[in-house]
Amino acid sequence: MLESVSPPYASLCADVQRFHARQMHLLDSGDAEAWAATFTEDGLFAPPSAPEPIRGRAALAAGVRAAHEELAAEGETRRHLLTTTAVADPEPDGSVRVRSYVQVVATRRAEAPRLLLMCVCEDVLVVEDGEWKVRERYVSRDDRP
Amino acid sequence: MLESVSPPYASLCADVQRFHARQMHLLDSGDAEAWAATFTEDGLFAPPSAPEPIRGRAALAAGVRAAHEELAAEGETRRHLLTTTAVADPEPDGSVRVRSYVQVVATRRAEAPRLLLMCVCEDVLVVEDGEWKVRERYVSRDDRP
Amino acid sequence: MLESVSPPYASLCADVQRFHARQMHLLDSGDAEAWAATFTEDGLFAPPSAPEPIRGRAALAAGVRAAHEELAAEGETRRHLLTTTAVADPEPDGSVRVRSYVQVVATRRAEAPRLLLMCVCEDVLVVEDGEWKVRERYVSRDDRP
Structure with a gap:
């Protein structure tokens, strides 16, 4: 009988x-x-722009919807480029910590793109119903203490 | 007998x-x-700078040769940095769709590098003679509608 | 008996x-x-800022310590973002060549981040005591010949 094995690191x-x-x-x-929906139901997102962490999908979606409508009105596109990612070995509870830059x-029509923010993103990821979700996300900005 | 299997996602x-x-x-x-030669023989490249898609290796090579000679004359180096890449599961025909930022x-001698363009690249990749090739590439620029 | 195999490319x-x-x-x-300590004991680092390559952990650590103290005094954070990485198949001696952008x-408090340098990094990596180490690193800057 083949034993069930953890997926290898790759x-x-x-x-x-x-x-x-x-x-x-x-x-x-x-x-x-x-x-x-890429967060757990009560997922926590601690962005540098909010005084308190945001918790739960409804609040998370509301925040993104408002921000996106504002940017669309200004004709600005934002891209979040994730690089230099270190995925740790899974914790005993199966969660996985990931640190990325x-x-x-930000780009407006007919303008050159601007490097708006340099951030560090630290995630705690978990598998729910066969899919990865963010349980906790902490983001810091290099231009703030 | 071992069956031939698709390579795993990793x-x-x-x-x-x-x-x-x-x-x-x-x-x-x-x-x-x-x-x-990293495109299929009749590979299609739809860059934002061309009015019509470019098709076929000869036309593709000619475009890059001309652009590179011009940049070299100006002493400018260009880098295409690919990040935030989502590789989809293979299609039934074996092709693979990939979306990247x-x-x-662009950097000139003794000058600071400039973020010239922010693009989204959508590829359809196929294997030919044991090597990956681009069959179709669609690139959009954030500064254009 | 199972033979020991090289780890697959993924x-x-x-x-x-x-x-x-x-x-x-x-x-x-x-x-x-x-x-x-991520370099071999006599690891070589040829950065574009030094007239001669730096060799050995003591010299490597001293260089980083001095640079970081200076940046901390100025309130500047630096990030090295590694992308577009091509990992070659291992050489016969087990070393692995890697080319990255x-x-x-650089970001100062309350200022926008600046793209300071665009570099190409070419590494020769080896495994020592079960851990990857840099044996040789060559870095070039696009703003210098």
Whole structure:
């Protein structure tokens, strides 16, 4: 009988990369509900722009929807570029910690793109119903203490 | 008897990453023929700078050769930085769709690098003679509608 | 009896990505000794800023420590973003050549981040005591001949 085995590290990394890339694509296209669904139901997002962490999909989606509508009105596209990603070995509870650098690039029609923010993103990812989700996300900005 | 199996997702991702990185390195070093050979013989490239898609290796190589000579004359180096890449599961025909963000960075001698373009690159990749090739590439720029 | 096999390419890539990401995180947080320990004992680092290559962990750590203290005094954070990485198949001696693009982003308090340098990084990596180490690193800047 073959034993069930944990997925090897390479599979974990490939899955996390796809998860992260799709999540950023959803965010940048303003698909607020689909983006919020990449968090656990009570997922926590501590962005540098909010005084308190945001918790739960409804609040997460509302925040992205409002931000995207404002940017669309200004004709600005934002991209979240995830690089230099270190995926840790899974914790005993199966969660996985991931540390990445994130550049936020803003572009307006007929203008050159601007490097708006340089951030560090620290995630705690978990698998729910066979899919990766963010349980906790902490983001810091290099231009703030 | 062991059945032939599709390569697992992690292997696919690693192969695509190497393919893409080498392809960008060839492009940025101006190796026009080697770059064109990373497309299928009748490969299609729809860049934002051309009014019509470019089709076929000869036309692809000619475009890169001309662009690189112009940049070399100006002493400018260009880099195509590929990030935030989502590799989809293979289609029934074996082709693979890949969506990435691409920053184009331009640098002149003794000057600071400039973030020239923020693009989205959507590829349809296929395997030919054991090597990955681009069958179709669609690139959009954030500064254009 | 199962034969010992080389790790497949996907595992190699995943391991190299983690190694590189953690190494850049150590560099950017100014953890000079831990960063120097990611090189072999007599590891060689040929950065564009030094007239001669730097060799050995003590010299490597000293250089990073001095640079980080200076930046901290100025309130500047630096990030080394590694992208577009091509990991070659291992050489017969087990070493692995890796070519990447590196953006160096500098951010001061309350200021926008600046793309400071666009570099190409060519590494020769080896495994020592079960861990990846840099044996040789050559970095070039696009703004210099």
